[in-house]
Every structure is written in structure tokens, then in C-alpha cells.
Amino acid sequence: MKSILNFNYTTIPSRFASQTNSSKFLKDRRRSLKIFFILHLIFGFMIYRYSHSGPFLPFSCQILNLGCPSVEVTGFTTPEFLGVKKIFEENIKNGLDVGAGVSVYYDNKLVVDLQGGIANLETGKVYDSETLQGVFSCSKTLTGIMIARLVEQGLLNYDEKISKYWPEFAQGGKENVTLLDLMVHRAGVSYIDSHQMTLSDLSDLDSLAKILQSQPHNFNGVTTKAYHGVSRGWYLNEIVRRVDPRHRTIGRIVSEEIAPVYDIEFYYSITKKSLYQRVASIYSYPMVRVLAKFLLPKWLIGEPLEPIFDEMMKSDSVTYKTLIGTAPDKSQPQDWNRFEMLNYEGPSYSGVTNSKSMAKLAAIMANGGKPINNLTTGVLEPTILSKNTYDLVMTKLPEAFDVVLQTNITSTIGGFGYFRLKGVEEYEFIGWGGSGGSMLLFNPELKIGFGFCMNAFHTALAGDQRSLRMLREVVDTVKTLKKS
Numbered sequence: 001m002k003s004i005l006n007f008n009y010t011t012i013p014s015r016f017a018s019q020t021n022s023s024k025f026l027k028d029r030r031r032s033l034k035i036f037f038i039l040h041l042i043f044g045f046m047i048y049r050y051s052h053s054g055p056f057l058p059f060s061c062q063i064l065n066l067g068c069p070s071v072e073v074t075g076f077t078t079p080e081f082l083g084v085k086k087i088f089e090e091n092i093k094n095g096l097d098v099g100a101g102v103s104v105y106y107d108n109k110l111v112v113d114l115q116g117g118i119a120n121l122e123t124g125k126v127y128d129s130e131t132l133q134g135v136f137s138c139s140k141t142l143t144g145i146m147i148a149r150l151v152e153q154g155l156l157n158y159d160e161k162i163s164k165y166w167p168e169f170a171q172g173g174k175e176n177v178t179l180l181d182l183m184v185h186r187a188g189v190s191y192i193d194s195h196q197m198t199l200s201d202l203s204d205l206d207s208l209a210k211i212l213q214s215q216p217h218n219f220n221g222v223t224t225k226a227y228h229g230v231s232r233g234w235y236l237n238e239i240v241r242r243v244d245p246r247h248r249t250i251g252r253i254v255s256e257e258i259a260p261v262y263d264i265e266f267y268y269s270i271t272k273k274s275l276y277q278r279v280a281s282i283y284s285y286p287m288v289r290v291l292a293k294f295l296l297p298k299w300l301i302g303e304p305l306e307p308i309f310d311e312m313m314k315s316d317s318v319t320y321k322t323l324i325g326t327a328p329d330k331s332q333p334q335d336w337n338r339f340e341m342l343n344y345e346g347p348s349y350s351g352v353t354n355s356k357s358m359a360k361l362a363a364i365m366a367n368g369g370k371p372i373n374n375l376t377t378g379v380l381e382p383t384i385l386s387k388n389t390y391d392l393v394m395t396k397l398p399e400a401f402d403v404v405l406q407t408n409i410t411s412t413i414g415g416f417g418y419f420r421l422k423g424v425e426e427y428e429f430i431g432w433g434g435s436g437g438s439m440l441l442f443n444p445e446l447k448i449g450f451g452f453c454m455n456a457f458h459t460a461l462a463g464d465q466r467s468l469r470m471l472r473e474v475v476d477t478v479k480t481l482k483k484s
Helices: 011-052 059-064 079-093 139-152 179-183 199-203 205-214 231-243 250-258 287-295 307-312 318-325 333-337 355-366 387-393 465-483
Strands: 073-077 099-106 109-120 133-136 351-353 400-402 407-411 417-419 429-433 439-443 448-454
Touching: 073 079, 079 099, 079 109, 079 465, 099 355, 099 465, 109 355, 133 333, 133 448, 139 179, 139 231, 139 250, 139 355, 139 387, 139 429, 179 231, 199 205, 205 231, 231 250, 307 318, 355 429, 355 439, 355 448, 439 465, 448 465
Parallel strands: none
Antiparallel strands: 073 109, 099 109, 099 448, 133 351, 400 407, 407 417, 417 429, 429 439, 439 448
């Protein structure tokens, strides 16, 4: 009884308060953990959405699936090739492309000719059959054809030293360099470092020739395969000016002898504003995604960076000197959105065209250089290369490691490349690809001519999932048609 009476009742509120505070603390902690968990889920979902969405979708679409673009595709496919259209639409819908065109010839007939997306995001201009596109190194394929035509005419010979046509070239260790060396990227002039090339240098071809001829051999006269990504066209243009009876450039000859005769559009320079207004704007791959490709392990990335990108980060590397240091004003692809950048010929990189024209050139080459019917007039076009010349330029040379591209390349005498591309390795395709993803390819066995151009630049070296999935579909369809 006494212990009860002596009990200190004042302790009850304090103990009760302590228990209440403890309970409140636990509730707050649970609430904080719940909020943290929800935020973690939301953040994780947003990261997942971003990493699995196309790089060229609006940010709101990538994260919240809001404001996603509608897909508008024009053109046609034959019923057998509808699968190509499906992939093409998916590329745009999923943000792999902004605007693009794809065309395919099979057995000398146009079976796919599609355009879709946006040519200019700022104006909303659609990407349609009137759109033109810079295709960069795809230009090298037509340039190779033009040199082959001059060989056929007896004005050039692949085995001759360049100095035969251009005596001043024979200096700085370049005395023994042949036209063949230049065509297959082993002429030792992959980069120009005796002079910082500028856009104004291209405006005076006589002065440009002096810059080019004074450049010493990059490898002290030692034959080395090194992709002449920018420079090859400049050197070829000077050679052509010297042997052509009218001293024309490659671009001038194309405008007079190829474009009107074969009903294509292919410009090596754009000097008219009316043409410039048709050219699609270029959109670079988002830098944050490029950084992710540098930092994340390759197994986490769908299309990891090629070894060439590591070399491009080193200012003293052959790759950097060739692809960045030699470009006029060290220009990047998006700089070609400026009108003045398109004013001057660079037959290695300056081609502006469309997928239909690319595919038609590819189809003629898939047909052995022989003509195909002109779909506009119904007229049979002239042979672009004789059988003897075609067989010569298609002659395959041994595979060799390219110190610029950091990979093995198989070239032909005419300067084309043989490729076994990812997903279609069972067939060799011939031609070349352009910076960002454009492709001009042909396969004589399957009679396929393939042209793809786009304004969304990716980082793959020889095509990427956009073009290669469509090419795979084309090959599968052709195989099915051949069986039937």
C-alpha cells in the first residue's frame, strides 16, 4: 500500500510522451522511406525510359511519353517490301531518326522509295521527295565512278604516278605515289598539317593545288593505309582538272554528264539559295549520350563506340589530324547546315543528294555498270562503265588495317569498299557509308541497290541499326522472291 502511495505519478506523462515521440519518429521514418522509395522508383523509371528511348525524341517524350512526334511517311513500296516501310516508320517513331529517306532497287526496278519525318525542326518542314541531304563520304562512291570513267577514256591510269598528271605533286616523299594509292587511301596525304585548312582555301583551286602539292608524305614515303576522309577528293579534283580537256572539276562533270543523263540529283556544291532551302538540317548525336557511351561498359550499350572515337580524342593521332584537323576550319558535321559550307566542292564529303538518286547509282553498279530503264521517260540509259572497266574497278585488293579508321578494310582498285555488315554478314555489299549513318551500297549477286540518307547523326562507323535492319529485310525479301 505504501509503495502504491509513494509511486511518482508524474512519470506517467513523460513515459507516455516518450512512447508517443518514438511512435511519431517511426511514422515519420516510414513516411520518409516510402517517399524515398517512390522517388527512387520514379527516378529509376525515368532513367529506364531515357536509356531505352530514341536519342532524337523530345525530352518530354523520352521521360514522360508526352509530346511524342507523329510519323508522316510518303513514297511507296511494292507489296513484297512492305517490311522495309515498317522498320523505316519505327526508326522515326522511336526517335532513332528525325528525318530520312530510303530507296531500294531490286533487279533494276525501284521497289522502295520512302521519305519521312522532319527536315528542319525549327521550321517544321517535312522530309519529303523534294528534300536534299548531305551524305558526306557516300560521295566517294560517285567520285570513284567518275575516276573510272576517265580511266576508261584513257585520260587516267591507276598504275601511273600522280606526278605524270601533276608534276608539282612529286615532292616531300610523294614522288612514287600512284593514282591507285590515292584511290585506296594509301597515298600518304590523309591529313594536311603543313597548313591549317580553311573554307576560304577552297574558293581558289589554283591556290588550293599549291597547298596540296606542298604537303609532305604523312609517313615519310612508307606505304600506309590511312583513310583519306577529307583530302582524297581535293587531290582527285586537281588531277581531274589537269586531264579533262575542258579542265572541269568532278562536280562540274557530274552536273553535265551524270545527273541529267541518269535522271538523278547529286550536287558536289550548292550555290543557289533555291537548292539550299531544300537541304535538310543536320542534328548531332546528343552529347550526354556520347559521354555515356564513353563511360559505360560496352555490354550496357546497344551500339558502343568504335575504337576510332578513342583516337579522335587525341590531338596528335592520325585519326584526329585526318578527320578533324584537315576539315576546313576544323568543321563538325552540323557546321554544314550553313550555306557557305556547301558552296565549295570536296568530292570526298560534299555530296548533297537523296536516297532515290543514291539507290539508282547503286543499282547501275549492281547491274555491272549497264543501264537500267529510266522510270520517268522509259528510255534505256547509256552504260556508265564498260564491262572491262567495271571488272577492273571491282577487283578486290587484300584486306588491310587502316590506321585512321582503326579497323580492317577491303578496298577495290576503283576505291570502293567491300563490307560484310552486321546482320547481313552472309553477303558482301560494295560501296561506302557517310558520316552519321548514310549508306550507298550494292550487291551484284542479289541485284540490290540500296540508298539511305538522314539528318540525325549516329556514332556507328559503317551503318547502324536504322539502315542495317532495313537492309536485312531487303535481303530476306529478295531471297524469298528468288526461291519463288
